[in-house]
Amino acid sequence: MSGKLGRPPEDRVQRRREIWDAVGPLIENYGARSLTMRQAAAASFLSLGGLYHYFPSKRALVLFGMDQEVHERICLEFEERYGHLKESDPRAAAEAFVYFFGGKVSFIRPALRAALELGAEEFMARLEAGINVGLEDFVKTLSLALPDADDRDLRAVARSVRRVVLAGLLDRSITQSEVEEELRAVMSGVPGGRRLSRPLASVPT
Amino acid sequence: MSGKLGRPPEDRVQRRREIWDAVGPLIENYGARSLTMRQAAAASFLSLGGLYHYFPSKRALVLFGMDQEVHERICLEFEERYGHLKESDPRAAAEAFVYFFGGKVSFIRPALRAALELGAEEFMARLEAGINVGLEDFVKTLSLALPDADDRDLRAVARSVRRVVLAGLLDRSITQSEVEEELRAVMSGVPGGRRLSRPLASVPT
Known part of the structure; x- marks a missing residue:
């Protein structure tokens, strides 16, 4: 048949x-x-x-929270959904990144915990590589959203975002919305960044 | 004989x-x-x-970087050496804490890495407990160093210090002096805190 x-x-x-x-x-x-x-x-x-x-x-x-395939999928979805904002509305794109990082922290954290319990040699290298790729993309967006910021400002923001994300991964007491709040606080420290420092009513699609 | x-x-x-x-x-x-x-x-x-x-x-x-006995010893030494400053010179005491946290991050970090590779169930609980004890003591000092700061300010600082420490533990790219620098930046955000925001020429003994 x-x-x-x-x-x-x-x-x-x-x-x-x-x-x-x-x-x-x-x-x-x-x-x-x-x-x-x-x-x-x-x-x-x-x-x-x-x-x-x-x-x-x-x-x-x-350890699924660190699975390569699912992270590629999440990134692809993000790119399809918000990628076009980078040029058309960089401010909204920056805010989309805040949600993106907040969601990633929540997604990965249980796997980090599991890795600490069970041992997972490969975990850290993958984690670092993943964060670096995300940051590069974020800095590109931020340079469009904040034309007054110079390279030094942007590098400093990238470093701070990295810290917030890593701390969020290790700290069970921090919630996803607190991660997002801290990322906004980081961006608001850059010249011209204050207008990025509050959440959009909604992340446009 | x-x-x-x-x-x-x-x-x-x-x-x-x-x-x-x-x-x-x-x-x-x-x-x-x-x-x-x-x-x-x-x-x-x-x-x-x-x-x-x-x-x-x-x-x-x-896993020695998380050994209970050595951390008790480090805390005891800190208390013996700098404890008296809390009352007599709280600003110097706050700066001593900055060095203390910076040193702890460097001390613990290789053990966290090892725990991630080999698995160490007990690691996280001990880490969290240790950080909480250190933070309590730090907030007490800070309330003396910054009499204008209210409880909300101090809790916010404690949360930020926790984040800097945790990120430092996970991030091989951050140096001890960068950890210290970030802790000073955190303190300088509190009312009256700007005068704490630069390193003392030397930590008095």
Whole structure:
């Protein structure tokens, strides 16, 4: 029976993201070591077999926040959605970056915690490389949003953003909106940056 | 032969600190996993047996930056040396804290790296507890150094100091003097804090 209509091809990465959204808080609150695949399955409304379909091992699950493929996807989505703002409305693009970094911190943090518990040699190098790519792009946007800022200003902002992001990764007491608030405070320190220092009513699409 | 004069009792903690000073940079530059006890011994001018005398295992060595005993010792020394300044010269006491936090970041960072490579469940809880104790003490000092600052200001400073310290722990690109510089910048944001915002010519003893 050729030509049979099956279900549409599944968006596996997206499905893994949804599971991660459910499991991340468990890791943050109880740790990766004590987490069982059964608990993770329950939190994701999946059977144990269903969970193993998406994550072949607990290690793959608890370190997913640093998975290369999902970060490429997140960056691609960001670029598709907000990339055009860089030229047309750099201020909105800068604010979009604030949300982007805030979201990334929340996404990665449980995996950093898991890495600290279980050991993950490869983790730091990937983390540093990822942050550097994001920062480069952000500085480019900021140079358009703040034409009065010189190279020194922009480098200083990039350094501060890096610090806020890294601290947010290690600090369970900081919320995503606090990360965003601090990033705005950092930008407002640059000449002309004060007008970037409050959130837009909404990030335009 | 009783009454034989031996060497003075050895200061074991101090000796372990010296070894750590030599080994920490190796961990930061090459990682904990690839480090051999033989390399660590060579960097510390010790025989392999000599190194094992101080550190029974590589794990004990590479996580030493988070050792409870050494941190108690460091805090005690700080208190003995600078504690009296809190009342007599709170501004100098605040600056002493800046050096203290800067030094702690450098001391702990290789162990955080090692924990990320090898896994160290207990690491984060200890780290958070340690930072909180240090911050409490710092805020007390700051309230004396900055009588115009209210509780809200001081809490904000404590939060920012926490961020600078945590980011410094994760970020190999930040130097100890940059950590100190950022801490001064944080303090200078508080009412009356600008006079704390430059380093003293020397930290008085």
